Amino acid sequence: MVGKCVLLIAVRACDAKLMSSSVYLLSxxxxxxxxxCYTLKINKSYKKSKIQxxxxxxxxxxxxxxxxxIYLAKSGRHNRFVYNICFFYLETFLLLGYLYAINxxxxxxxxxxxxxxxxxxxxxxxxxxxxxxxLTWHNxxxxxxxxxxxxxxxxxxxxxxxxxxxxxxxxxSIPHFWNTSMLLIFYSSGFLYFLxxxxxTELDPKLVDILGSFNRFVAGTMYIVLGFSYYTPLIxxxxxxx
Amino acid sequence: MESNSIELxxxxxxGIFLMFIMSxxxxxxxxxxxxxxxxxxxxxxxxxxxxxxxxxxxxxxxREETLQYVSQELHDNIGQLLSLTKLxxxxxxxxxxxxxxxxxxxxxxxxxSLSKSINRDYIKDLKFEDFLKDELDKVERSGFCxxxxxxxxxxxxxxxxxxxxxxxxxxxECLNNAIKHASPTWxxxxxxxxxxxxxxxxxxxxxxxxxxxxxxxxxxxNLQSRINAIDGNIYILSEPQKGTQIKMSVMV
Numbered sequence: 001m002v003g004k005c006v007l008l009i010a011v012r013a014c015d016a017k018l019m020s021s022s023v024y025l026l027s028x029x030x031x032x033x034x035x036x037c038y039t040l041k042i043n044k045s046y047k048k049s050k051i052q053x054x055x056x057x058x059x060x061x062x063x064x065x066x067x068x069x070i071y072l073a074k075s076g077r078h079n080r081f082v083y084n085i086c087f088f089y090l091e092t093f094l095l096l097g098y099l100y101a102i103n104x105x106x107x108x109x110x111x112x113x114x115x116x117x118x119x120x121x122x123x124x125x126x127x128x129x130x131x132x133x134x135l136t137w138h139n140x141x142x143x144x145x146x147x148x149x150x151x152x153x154x155x156x157x158x159x160x161x162x163x164x165x166x167x168x169x170x171x172x173s174i175p176h177f178w179n180t181s182m183l184l185i186f187y188s189s190g191f192l193y194f195l196x197x198x199x200x201t202e203l204d205p206k207l208v209d210i211l212g213s214f215n216r217f218v219a220g221t222m223y224i225v226l227g228f229s230y231y232t233p234l235i236x237x238x239x240x241x242x
Numbered sequence: 243m244e245s246n247s248i249e250l251x252x253x254x255x256x257g258i259f260l261m262f263i264m265s266x267x268x269x270x271x272x273x274x275x276x277x278x279x280x281x282x283x284x285x286x287x288x289x290x291x292x293x294x295x296x297x298x299x300x301x302x303x304x305r306e307e308t309l310q311y312v313s314q315e316l317h318d319n320i321g322q323l324l325s326l327t328k329l330x331x332x333x334x335x336x337x338x339x340x341x342x343x344x345x346x347x348x349x350x351x352x353x354x355s356l357s358k359s360i361n362r363d364y365i366k367d368l369k370f371e372d373f374l375k376d377e378l379d380k381v382e383r384s385g386f387c388x389x390x391x392x393x394x395x396x397x398x399x400x401x402x403x404x405x406x407x408x409x410x411x412x413x414x415e416c417l418n419n420a421i422k423h424a425s426p427t428w429x430x431x432x433x434x435x436x437x438x439x440x441x442x443x444x445x446x447x448x449x450x451x452x453x454x455x456x457x458x459x460x461x462x463x464n465l466q467s468r469i470n471a472i473d474g475n476i477y478i479l480s481e482p483q484k485g486t487q488i489k490m491s492v493m494v
Contacts, residue, residue, distance in 0.1 A: 154267070161274050167282060171272050181268045188260040192253055211253065218261070 020213070025066060027220030031227025032059045038230045051101045052230050055179065058094045059227055061086070081134045088138045089123050092145040095183065099152040102176045104165075108155055115148050139194055146191035153180040153187075173236035175229035182222040189218050296471040297404050300411040307414060308359055311380075315356055323349045366406070369399050373410055374431055377417060381429060386421055387446075388428040395435035400494045405472045409442070409492065412468055416444045416488050419461055424448025424486060440494045447485040453478060 035056040065086035072079040093116060100112045119141070126141055127133040157180055160166060171177045193215045327345040330338050368376075371393065378389035400406040413431075420429055426448035434441035462478065465488075469476040474492030 157271050171275050184264040188264040189257040192257045
Protein backbone atom coordinates (compact mmCIF):
# COMPACT_ATOMS: atom_id res chain seq x y z
CA MET A 1 0.00 0.00 0.00
CA VAL A 2 2.76 2.39 1.06
CA GLY A 3 4.72 1.35 -2.01
CA LYS A 4 1.76 2.24 -4.22
CA CYS A 5 1.46 5.69 -2.62
CA VAL A 6 5.15 6.41 -3.18
CA LEU A 7 4.86 5.22 -6.73
CA LEU A 8 1.83 7.42 -7.32
CA ILE A 9 3.70 10.50 -6.09
CA ALA A 10 6.73 9.57 -8.16
CA VAL A 11 4.62 9.01 -11.30
CA ARG A 12 3.00 12.42 -10.83
CA ALA A 13 6.43 14.01 -10.43
CA CYS A 14 7.63 12.27 -13.54
CA ASP A 15 4.55 13.28 -15.49
CA ALA A 16 5.12 16.84 -14.41
CA LYS A 17 8.60 16.52 -15.95
CA LEU A 18 10.29 17.27 -12.65
CA MET A 19 13.61 16.28 -14.12
CA SER A 20 13.29 15.34 -17.75
CA SER A 21 16.39 14.85 -19.89
CA SER A 22 16.23 18.40 -21.15
CA VAL A 23 16.06 19.84 -17.60
CA TYR A 24 18.91 17.55 -16.64
CA LEU A 25 20.98 18.84 -19.57
CA LEU A 26 20.06 22.38 -18.64
CA SER A 27 21.41 21.76 -15.10
CA UNK A 28 24.70 20.51 -16.53
CA UNK A 29 25.01 23.56 -18.78
CA UNK A 30 24.09 25.85 -15.89
CA UNK A 31 26.90 24.31 -13.81
CA UNK A 32 29.23 24.61 -16.81
CA UNK A 33 28.32 28.29 -17.28
CA UNK A 34 28.95 28.96 -13.58
CA UNK A 35 32.34 27.26 -13.78
CA UNK A 36 33.34 29.10 -16.98
CA CYS A 37 32.33 32.49 -15.55
CA TYR A 38 34.38 31.79 -12.44
CA THR A 39 37.42 30.73 -14.47
CA LEU A 40 37.27 33.67 -16.87
CA LYS A 41 36.35 36.49 -14.50
CA ILE A 42 36.90 35.67 -10.85
CA ASN A 43 39.57 32.98 -10.92
CA LYS A 44 42.01 35.45 -12.52
CA SER A 45 41.69 38.04 -9.82
CA TYR A 46 40.87 35.86 -6.83
CA LYS A 47 42.86 32.66 -6.66
CA LYS A 48 44.07 30.45 -9.46
CA SER A 49 43.15 26.86 -8.86
CA LYS A 50 44.02 23.88 -11.05
CA ILE A 51 41.52 21.78 -9.13
CA GLN A 52 38.75 24.14 -10.19
CA UNK A 53 39.85 23.67 -13.81
CA UNK A 54 39.65 19.90 -13.29
CA UNK A 55 36.06 20.25 -12.05
CA UNK A 56 35.25 22.51 -15.00
CA UNK A 57 36.77 19.93 -17.36
CA UNK A 58 34.67 17.24 -15.71
CA UNK A 59 31.40 19.14 -16.24
CA UNK A 60 32.37 19.91 -19.83
CA UNK A 61 33.13 16.24 -20.40
CA UNK A 62 29.76 15.22 -18.89
CA UNK A 63 27.94 17.77 -21.07
CA UNK A 64 29.63 16.40 -24.19
CA UNK A 65 28.97 12.72 -23.55
CA UNK A 66 25.39 13.32 -22.40
CA UNK A 67 24.70 15.24 -25.64
CA UNK A 68 26.26 12.44 -27.68
CA UNK A 69 24.27 9.79 -25.77
CA ILE A 70 21.02 11.71 -26.39
CA TYR A 71 21.90 12.06 -30.06
CA LEU A 72 22.48 8.29 -30.32
CA ALA A 73 19.22 7.54 -28.50
CA LYS A 74 17.27 9.84 -30.79
CA SER A 75 18.84 8.18 -33.83
CA GLY A 76 17.58 4.87 -32.48
CA ARG A 77 21.03 3.51 -31.72
CA HIS A 78 22.42 1.94 -28.52
CA ASN A 79 24.16 4.38 -26.23
CA ARG A 80 25.22 1.98 -23.49
CA PHE A 81 28.85 1.98 -24.55
CA VAL A 82 28.89 5.79 -24.16
CA TYR A 83 27.74 5.53 -20.54
CA ASN A 84 29.98 2.50 -19.94
CA ILE A 85 33.11 4.25 -21.19
CA CYS A 86 32.40 7.85 -20.28
CA PHE A 87 30.34 7.64 -17.11
CA PHE A 88 31.42 4.37 -15.50
CA TYR A 89 35.11 4.68 -16.31
CA LEU A 90 36.36 8.09 -17.53
CA GLU A 91 34.22 10.18 -15.17
CA THR A 92 35.21 7.88 -12.31
CA PHE A 93 38.91 8.44 -13.14
CA LEU A 94 38.35 12.22 -13.26
CA LEU A 95 36.61 12.12 -9.89
CA LEU A 96 39.38 9.95 -8.45
CA GLY A 97 41.86 12.53 -9.78
CA TYR A 98 39.89 15.27 -8.05
CA LEU A 99 39.79 13.31 -4.78
CA TYR A 100 43.54 12.65 -5.14
CA ALA A 101 44.18 16.38 -5.50
CA ILE A 102 42.12 17.44 -2.48
CA ASN A 103 43.18 14.69 -0.07
CA UNK A 104 46.49 15.78 1.41
CA UNK A 105 47.20 12.58 3.32
CA UNK A 106 49.91 10.57 1.58
CA UNK A 107 48.30 7.31 2.65
CA UNK A 108 44.94 8.23 1.11
CA UNK A 109 46.61 9.49 -2.06
CA UNK A 110 48.55 6.23 -2.42
CA UNK A 111 45.33 4.25 -1.88
CA UNK A 112 43.58 6.30 -4.60
CA UNK A 113 46.46 5.60 -7.02
CA UNK A 114 46.43 1.86 -6.28
CA UNK A 115 42.65 1.74 -6.57
CA UNK A 116 42.74 3.58 -9.92
CA UNK A 117 45.20 1.02 -11.25
CA UNK A 118 43.12 -1.91 -9.97
CA UNK A 119 39.96 -0.31 -11.39
CA UNK A 120 41.61 0.10 -14.80
CA UNK A 121 42.70 -3.54 -14.84
CA UNK A 122 39.25 -4.66 -13.66
CA UNK A 123 37.58 -2.48 -16.33
CA UNK A 124 39.63 -4.10 -19.10
CA UNK A 125 39.03 -7.60 -17.72
CA UNK A 126 35.30 -6.95 -17.32
CA UNK A 127 35.01 -5.58 -20.85
CA UNK A 128 36.92 -8.45 -22.40
CA UNK A 129 35.64 -11.44 -20.45
CA UNK A 130 32.60 -10.67 -18.28
CA UNK A 131 30.29 -7.90 -19.53
CA UNK A 132 30.22 -6.75 -23.14
CA UNK A 133 31.05 -3.03 -23.11
CA UNK A 134 28.78 -2.35 -26.15
CA LEU A 135 25.65 -4.09 -24.99
CA THR A 136 25.68 -4.59 -21.21
CA TRP A 137 25.67 -2.07 -18.39
CA HIS A 138 28.97 -2.35 -16.51
CA ASN A 139 27.22 -2.30 -13.17
CA UNK A 140 29.85 -4.42 -11.36
CA UNK A 141 32.42 -1.77 -12.26
CA UNK A 142 30.03 0.93 -11.19
CA UNK A 143 29.57 -0.77 -7.82
CA UNK A 144 33.35 -0.64 -7.33
CA UNK A 145 33.60 2.96 -8.54
CA UNK A 146 30.74 4.31 -6.46
CA UNK A 147 31.85 2.53 -3.28
CA UNK A 148 35.39 3.86 -3.71
CA UNK A 149 34.22 7.42 -4.42
CA UNK A 150 31.92 7.26 -1.39
CA UNK A 151 34.78 5.99 0.77
CA UNK A 152 37.27 8.65 -0.37
CA UNK A 153 34.66 11.42 0.07
CA UNK A 154 33.89 10.14 3.57
CA UNK A 155 37.62 10.02 4.35
CA UNK A 156 38.04 13.59 3.08
CA UNK A 157 35.12 15.03 5.08
CA UNK A 158 36.04 13.04 8.18
CA UNK A 159 39.67 14.16 7.77
CA UNK A 160 38.64 17.83 7.80
CA UNK A 161 37.19 17.42 11.27
CA UNK A 162 39.79 15.00 12.57
CA UNK A 163 42.83 16.98 11.43
CA UNK A 164 41.28 20.40 12.16
CA UNK A 165 41.68 21.50 8.54
CA UNK A 166 40.13 24.79 7.40
CA UNK A 167 40.00 25.92 11.00
CA UNK A 168 39.79 29.59 10.16
CA UNK A 169 36.80 29.25 7.85
CA UNK A 170 33.31 27.84 8.17
CA UNK A 171 32.93 24.55 6.31
CA UNK A 172 30.24 25.93 4.00
CA SER A 173 32.76 28.36 2.55
CA ILE A 174 34.97 25.49 1.30
CA PRO A 175 34.24 24.46 -2.32
CA HIS A 176 35.67 20.96 -1.79
CA PHE A 177 33.26 20.41 1.07
CA TRP A 178 30.29 21.20 -1.19
CA ASN A 179 31.70 19.07 -4.00
CA THR A 180 32.41 16.02 -1.85
CA SER A 181 29.05 16.36 -0.07
CA MET A 182 27.20 16.34 -3.38
CA LEU A 183 29.29 13.39 -4.61
CA LEU A 184 28.35 11.56 -1.41
CA ILE A 185 24.64 12.26 -1.91
CA PHE A 186 24.66 11.40 -5.61
CA TYR A 187 26.67 8.20 -5.34
CA SER A 188 24.82 6.98 -2.24
CA SER A 189 21.44 7.40 -3.90
CA GLY A 190 22.58 6.54 -7.42
CA PHE A 191 24.60 3.42 -7.01
CA LEU A 192 21.54 1.28 -6.19
CA TYR A 193 19.85 2.58 -9.32
CA PHE A 194 22.81 1.85 -11.60
CA LEU A 195 23.49 -1.45 -9.86
CA UNK A 196 20.01 -2.66 -10.66
CA UNK A 197 19.90 -1.33 -14.24
CA UNK A 198 19.77 -4.83 -15.78
CA UNK A 199 17.03 -5.85 -13.43
CA UNK A 200 15.13 -2.62 -14.03
CA THR A 201 14.87 -3.27 -17.78
CA GLU A 202 12.38 -5.99 -16.94
CA LEU A 203 10.18 -3.40 -15.25
CA ASP A 204 7.51 -1.21 -16.74
CA PRO A 205 9.40 1.56 -18.68
CA LYS A 206 7.32 4.17 -16.86
CA LEU A 207 8.61 2.93 -13.51
CA VAL A 208 12.17 2.97 -14.79
CA ASP A 209 11.58 6.57 -15.87
CA ILE A 210 10.58 7.45 -12.31
CA LEU A 211 13.82 6.09 -10.94
CA GLY A 212 15.77 7.71 -13.78
CA SER A 213 14.05 11.02 -13.12
CA PHE A 214 14.95 10.87 -9.44
CA ASN A 215 18.53 9.98 -10.30
CA ARG A 216 18.78 12.78 -12.87
CA PHE A 217 17.40 15.22 -10.29
CA VAL A 218 20.22 14.39 -7.84
CA ALA A 219 22.82 14.31 -10.66
CA GLY A 220 21.65 17.66 -12.07
CA THR A 221 21.84 19.22 -8.62
CA MET A 222 25.33 17.79 -8.23
CA TYR A 223 26.59 19.34 -11.48
CA ILE A 224 25.09 22.73 -10.57
CA VAL A 225 26.83 22.56 -7.18
CA LEU A 226 30.12 21.47 -8.80
CA GLY A 227 29.94 24.43 -11.18
CA PHE A 228 29.05 27.01 -8.56
CA SER A 229 30.95 25.64 -5.53
CA TYR A 230 33.95 27.91 -6.15
CA TYR A 231 31.81 30.97 -5.48
CA THR A 232 31.28 29.88 -1.86
CA PRO A 233 34.52 31.42 -0.46
CA LEU A 234 33.37 34.74 -1.95
CA ILE A 235 29.88 34.41 -0.50
CA UNK A 236 30.47 32.93 2.95
CA UNK A 237 34.04 33.76 3.97
CA UNK A 238 34.65 36.47 6.51
CA UNK A 239 37.83 37.51 8.27
CA UNK A 240 37.00 35.45 11.37
CA UNK A 241 35.04 32.70 9.73
CA UNK A 242 31.81 33.72 11.42
CA MET B 243 2.86 -5.18 -11.48
CA GLU B 244 2.43 -5.47 -7.68
CA SER B 245 5.80 -7.24 -7.23
CA ASN B 246 7.45 -4.76 -9.60
CA SER B 247 6.17 -1.82 -7.62
CA ILE B 248 7.44 -3.35 -4.36
CA GLU B 249 10.87 -3.93 -5.88
CA LEU B 250 10.93 -0.40 -7.20
CA UNK B 251 9.79 0.86 -3.84
CA UNK B 252 12.65 -1.01 -2.12
CA UNK B 253 15.23 0.41 -4.55
CA UNK B 254 13.83 3.92 -4.13
CA UNK B 255 13.59 3.63 -0.38
CA UNK B 256 17.12 2.22 -0.03
CA GLY B 257 18.50 5.02 -2.21
CA ILE B 258 16.68 7.69 -0.20
CA PHE B 259 17.69 6.03 3.07
CA LEU B 260 21.37 6.00 2.03
CA MET B 261 21.07 9.59 0.89
CA PHE B 262 19.66 10.60 4.27
CA ILE B 263 22.45 8.76 6.10
CA MET B 264 25.05 10.65 4.06
CA SER B 265 23.26 13.96 4.60
CA UNK B 266 23.16 13.23 8.33
CA UNK B 267 26.88 12.49 8.25
CA UNK B 268 27.57 15.80 6.47
CA UNK B 269 25.45 17.78 8.94
CA UNK B 270 27.14 16.03 11.87
CA UNK B 271 30.59 16.89 10.48
CA UNK B 272 29.59 20.54 10.00
CA UNK B 273 28.35 20.73 13.59
CA UNK B 274 31.45 19.03 15.02
CA UNK B 275 33.74 21.28 12.96
CA UNK B 276 31.86 24.37 14.14
CA UNK B 277 31.99 23.26 17.76
CA UNK B 278 35.74 22.66 17.51
CA UNK B 279 36.22 26.06 15.89
CA UNK B 280 34.41 27.75 18.77
CA UNK B 281 36.43 25.81 21.36
CA UNK B 282 39.69 26.55 19.56
CA UNK B 283 38.89 30.28 19.34
CA UNK B 284 38.13 30.32 23.05
CA UNK B 285 41.44 28.58 23.76
CA UNK B 286 43.34 31.04 21.55
CA UNK B 287 41.70 33.98 23.36
CA UNK B 288 42.70 32.52 26.72
CA UNK B 289 46.27 32.03 25.50
CA UNK B 290 46.37 35.62 24.21
CA UNK B 291 45.13 36.93 27.56
CA UNK B 292 47.71 34.80 29.34
CA UNK B 293 50.46 36.07 27.05
CA UNK B 294 49.46 39.70 27.57
CA UNK B 295 49.42 39.12 31.34
CA UNK B 296 52.92 37.63 31.15
CA UNK B 297 54.17 40.63 29.14
CA UNK B 298 52.65 43.05 31.65
CA UNK B 299 54.23 41.18 34.57
CA UNK B 300 57.57 41.07 32.81
CA UNK B 301 57.48 44.81 32.09
CA UNK B 302 56.56 45.53 35.70
CA UNK B 303 59.35 43.34 37.02
CA UNK B 304 61.91 44.85 34.65
CA ARG B 305 60.83 48.33 35.80
CA GLU B 306 61.17 47.34 39.45
CA GLU B 307 64.54 45.74 38.84
CA THR B 308 65.72 48.84 36.99
CA LEU B 309 64.55 51.16 39.76
CA GLN B 310 66.30 49.01 42.32
CA TYR B 311 69.47 49.09 40.23
CA VAL B 312 69.19 52.88 39.77
CA SER B 313 68.68 53.42 43.50
CA GLN B 314 71.69 51.21 44.24
CA GLU B 315 73.82 53.02 41.66
CA LEU B 316 72.76 56.45 42.98
CA HIS B 317 73.68 55.46 46.50
CA ASP B 318 76.79 53.35 45.93
CA ASN B 319 78.30 54.90 42.83
CA ILE B 320 77.10 58.41 41.97
CA GLY B 321 76.58 59.39 45.60
CA GLN B 322 80.09 58.28 46.44
CA LEU B 323 81.54 60.07 43.41
CA LEU B 324 79.70 63.29 44.35
CA SER B 325 80.96 63.08 47.94
CA LEU B 326 84.47 62.51 46.63
CA THR B 327 84.14 65.46 44.23
CA LYS B 328 82.95 67.68 47.08
CA LEU B 329 85.98 66.68 49.16
CA UNK B 330 88.35 67.26 46.24
CA UNK B 331 86.86 70.68 45.40
CA UNK B 332 87.04 71.72 49.05
CA UNK B 333 90.82 71.34 48.76
CA UNK B 334 92.34 74.80 48.05
CA UNK B 335 95.14 73.38 45.85
CA UNK B 336 94.84 74.33 42.11
CA UNK B 337 95.39 70.72 40.97
CA UNK B 338 92.25 69.68 42.82
CA UNK B 339 90.10 71.73 40.38
CA UNK B 340 91.38 69.59 37.51
CA UNK B 341 90.78 66.46 39.55
CA UNK B 342 87.27 67.75 40.36
CA UNK B 343 86.54 68.30 36.66
CA UNK B 344 87.61 64.74 35.89
CA UNK B 345 85.33 63.43 38.61
CA UNK B 346 82.41 65.56 37.37
CA UNK B 347 82.93 64.18 33.83
CA UNK B 348 82.85 60.65 35.23
CA UNK B 349 79.65 61.48 37.14
CA UNK B 350 78.08 62.84 33.92
CA UNK B 351 78.94 59.56 32.16
CA UNK B 352 77.46 57.50 35.00
CA UNK B 353 74.28 59.60 35.03
CA UNK B 354 73.91 59.18 31.25
CA SER B 355 74.35 55.47 31.56
CA LEU B 356 71.78 55.38 34.36
CA SER B 357 69.27 57.46 32.42
CA LYS B 358 69.59 54.99 29.56
CA SER B 359 68.68 52.07 31.79
CA ILE B 360 65.57 53.91 33.06
CA ASN B 361 64.32 54.52 29.54
CA ARG B 362 62.11 51.58 28.47
CA ASP B 363 62.85 52.18 24.79
CA TYR B 364 66.49 51.65 25.58
CA ILE B 365 65.76 48.02 26.44
CA LYS B 366 63.77 47.64 23.26
CA ASP B 367 66.57 49.11 21.14
CA LEU B 368 69.28 47.25 23.00
CA LYS B 369 70.66 44.19 21.25
CA PHE B 370 70.12 41.01 23.21
CA GLU B 371 73.81 40.20 23.09
CA ASP B 372 74.68 43.69 24.48
CA PHE B 373 72.12 43.21 27.24
CA LEU B 374 73.82 39.96 28.27
CA LYS B 375 77.20 41.71 28.31
CA ASP B 376 75.81 44.55 30.46
CA GLU B 377 74.18 42.16 32.93
CA LEU B 378 77.33 40.09 33.32
CA ASP B 379 79.39 43.30 33.69
CA LYS B 380 77.07 44.41 36.47
CA VAL B 381 77.54 41.12 38.30
CA GLU B 382 81.31 41.23 37.84
CA ARG B 383 81.55 44.92 38.80
CA SER B 384 79.72 44.17 42.01
CA GLY B 385 82.62 41.81 42.78
CA PHE B 386 80.22 38.93 43.33
CA CYS B 387 81.83 36.43 40.95
CA UNK B 388 83.61 36.11 37.62
CA UNK B 389 81.53 35.99 34.46
CA UNK B 390 81.98 34.92 30.87
CA UNK B 391 79.92 35.33 27.72
CA UNK B 392 80.51 33.03 24.74
CA UNK B 393 78.59 32.80 21.52
CA UNK B 394 78.29 30.61 18.45
CA UNK B 395 76.74 31.36 15.09
CA UNK B 396 75.83 34.65 13.44
CA UNK B 397 74.52 37.04 16.05
CA UNK B 398 71.04 38.27 15.20
CA UNK B 399 68.78 40.53 17.16
CA UNK B 400 65.36 39.33 18.31
CA UNK B 401 62.79 41.07 16.10
CA UNK B 402 59.80 40.42 18.38
CA UNK B 403 60.05 43.01 21.20
CA UNK B 404 57.81 41.04 23.55
CA UNK B 405 59.87 37.90 23.09
CA UNK B 406 63.02 39.91 23.81
CA UNK B 407 61.49 41.39 26.97
CA UNK B 408 60.51 37.96 28.26
CA UNK B 409 63.96 36.54 27.47
CA UNK B 410 65.61 39.50 29.20
CA UNK B 411 63.47 38.89 32.27
CA UNK B 412 64.26 35.17 32.19
CA UNK B 413 68.00 35.88 32.13
CA UNK B 414 67.66 38.40 34.97
CA GLU B 415 65.71 35.88 37.01
CA CYS B 416 68.31 33.16 36.44
CA LEU B 417 71.16 35.51 37.38
CA ASN B 418 69.29 36.73 40.48
CA ASN B 419 68.65 33.14 41.56
CA ALA B 420 72.32 32.31 41.12
CA ILE B 421 73.42 35.37 43.10
CA LYS B 422 70.86 34.88 45.89
CA HIS B 423 70.97 31.12 46.38
CA ALA B 424 73.94 29.49 44.63
CA SER B 425 77.05 31.45 45.81
CA PRO B 426 78.99 30.64 42.64
CA THR B 427 82.60 31.63 41.86
CA TRP B 428 81.74 32.00 38.17
CA UNK B 429 78.71 32.36 35.90
CA UNK B 430 78.88 31.63 32.18
CA UNK B 431 76.37 32.44 29.50
CA UNK B 432 76.57 30.74 26.13
CA UNK B 433 74.52 32.18 23.28
CA UNK B 434 73.88 30.12 20.18
CA UNK B 435 72.18 31.29 16.99
CA UNK B 436 71.25 28.72 14.39
CA UNK B 437 68.94 30.28 11.80
CA UNK B 438 65.73 31.29 13.56
CA UNK B 439 66.63 29.10 16.55
CA UNK B 440 68.17 30.82 19.59
CA UNK B 441 69.80 28.74 22.32
CA UNK B 442 70.88 30.17 25.66
CA UNK B 443 72.76 28.29 28.36
CA UNK B 444 73.43 29.80 31.79
CA UNK B 445 75.87 27.80 33.87
CA UNK B 446 77.24 28.39 37.36
CA UNK B 447 79.43 26.42 39.74
CA UNK B 448 77.32 27.22 42.78
CA UNK B 449 75.79 24.96 45.43
CA UNK B 450 73.17 23.60 43.03
CA UNK B 451 70.04 21.80 44.15
CA UNK B 452 68.22 18.53 43.76
CA UNK B 453 65.83 18.97 40.85
CA UNK B 454 63.74 16.06 42.15
CA UNK B 455 63.07 17.69 45.50
CA UNK B 456 62.43 21.17 44.06
CA UNK B 457 60.58 20.37 40.87
CA UNK B 458 57.72 22.75 41.55
CA UNK B 459 59.36 25.70 43.25
CA UNK B 460 57.70 29.02 42.46
CA UNK B 461 60.80 30.34 40.66
CA UNK B 462 60.98 27.30 38.40
CA UNK B 463 57.24 27.46 37.67
CA ASN B 464 57.69 31.14 36.74
CA LEU B 465 60.55 30.30 34.38
CA GLN B 466 58.53 27.50 32.81
CA SER B 467 55.35 29.56 32.33
CA ARG B 468 57.28 32.45 30.80
CA ILE B 469 59.17 30.32 28.34
CA ASN B 470 55.86 28.61 27.45
CA ALA B 471 54.40 32.04 26.65
CA ILE B 472 56.95 32.47 23.87
CA ASP B 473 56.73 28.84 22.68
CA GLY B 474 60.18 28.01 23.95
CA ASN B 475 61.71 25.20 26.00
CA ILE B 476 63.66 25.22 29.22
CA TYR B 477 65.74 22.44 30.81
CA ILE B 478 67.25 22.75 34.28
CA LEU B 479 70.13 20.45 35.18
CA SER B 480 71.43 20.65 38.71
CA GLU B 481 72.85 18.52 41.49
CA PRO B 482 73.82 19.52 45.02
CA GLN B 483 77.41 20.91 45.10
CA LYS B 484 77.77 20.49 41.34
CA GLY B 485 76.36 23.77 40.09
CA THR B 486 73.39 24.49 37.86
CA GLN B 487 72.89 24.62 34.14
CA ILE B 488 69.79 26.21 32.63
CA LYS B 489 69.22 25.65 28.91
CA MET B 490 66.66 27.69 27.02
CA SER B 491 65.71 27.46 23.38
CA VAL B 492 63.29 29.58 21.43
CA MET B 493 62.43 30.38 17.81
CA VAL B 494 62.98 34.09 17.18
